[in-house]
Amino acid sequence: MGAARYLPAVAAVMLAAAAVPVRAETIQVMVDKLVFSPAEVNARVGDAIEWVNRDILAHTATVKGGVEVMIPAGKTGRVTLQKAGAIDYYCRFHPNMKGRIIVSAP
Amino acid sequence: MSVRKYSFALVLAFLGAATAAQAADKPTDPQIAHIAYTAGTIDVAAAKQAIAKSRNKVVVSFAKDMLRDHQAVNKQALDLVAKLKVKPEDNATSRALSDAAGKTKASLAKLRGKAFDKAYVANEIAFHQQVNGALQTLLIPSASNPELKGLLETGLKIFQGHEQHAVHVAAELQ
Numbered sequence: 001m002g003a004a005r006y007l008p009a010v011a012a013v014m015l016a017a018a019a020v021p022v023r024a025e026t027i028q029v030m031v032d033k034l035v036f037s038p039a040e041v042n043a044r045v046g047d048a049i050e051w052v053n054r055d056i057l058a059h060t061a062t063v064k065g066g067v068e069v070m071i072p073a074g075k076t077g078r079v080t081l082q083k084a085g086a087i088d089y090y091c092r093f094h095p096n097m098k099g100r101i102i103v104s105a106p
Numbered sequence: 107m108s109v110r111k112y113s114f115a116l117v118l119a120f121l122g123a124a125t126a127a128q129a130a131d132k133p134t135d136p137q138i139a140h141i142a143y144t145a146g147t148i149d150v151a152a153a154k155q156a157i158a159k160s161r162n163k164v165v166v167s168f169a170k171d172m173l174r175d176h177q178a179v180n181k182q183a184l185d186l187v188a189k190l191k192v193k194p195e196d197n198a199t200s201r202a203l204s205d206a207a208g209k210t211k212a213s214l215a216k217l218r219g220k221a222f223d224k225a226y227v228a229n230e231i232a233f234h235q236q237v238n239g240a241l242q243t244l245l246i247p248s249a250s251n252p253e254l255k256g257l258l259e260t261g262l263k264i265f266q267g268h269e270q271h272a273v274h275v276a277a278e279l280q
Contacts, residue, residue: 033260033263034260034264034267056178056179056181056182057174057178057179057264058174073178091267093171093175093267093271094263094266094267094268095270095271095274096263096266096267096270097267
């Protein structure tokens with residue numbers, strides 16, 4: 001049996017592997033006592049950010065002139081990152097709360 | 107009376123009260139709890155007045171944010187004093203705050219439309235500044251129970267946020 005016989009099969013497996021993108025991750029940011037923690041996170045396009053609100057107050061993750069994610073009291077808020085770049089956000093209800101997401105290409 | 111005039115009067119009234127309390131003795135935990143709760147109640151009442159009177163979406167939405175946050179914080183404060191078996195105690199600072207708030211509410215009641223909106227938001231900025239000043243210089247340093255101190259410290263961060271939020275709303279009303 002020649003090795004050549006297996007080559008197409010091996011190639012098919014490899015191509016399949018290459019076609020599967022890097023698995024998207026969910027990155028958690030804790031919200032506790034009016035602090036986003038970590039304040040800065042690194043992510044890739046396709047990843048999701050999930051804010052976990054431990055406060056008794058509702059918060060938001062708001063990009064100035066852009067999207068807003070509601071983070072209800074004791075609950076979570078979530079967004080999927082669509083494009084690369086740095087995103088600065090704040091809480092619209094308590095603008096002294098600030099965070100940053102650095103999104104790299106997938 | 108112009109916004110500036112009555113805001114200034116309120117500052118004087120509050121600072122006078124805070125200074126009087128400081129001059130006498132530092133407030134006790136039961137007094138601190140009462141002052142903090144009173145300040146929250148005042149802002150809840152101010153928010154209800156704004157929700158009833160204003161026709162401006164941004165102002166009403168801000169007032170609803172104030173109502174929700176201050177009610178949540180006051181509920182937490184009540185839960186804490188119950189847990190600590192502290193009985194909030196009325197005092198000169200609480201009374202001065204309530205008196206000043208009563209006068210502000212009466213002044214605001216006479217205003218309409220944009221004049222009301224601007225006056226309400228300007229007062230929210232002034233009121234949060236005063237309360238934050240009192241928290242930083244008097245209430246937090248005087249609190250002896252660590253849990254009460256912790257609640258006041260979180261309260262300070264919340265109210266500093268409200269102050270900034272109110273400044274943003276004021277800018278939108280220009």
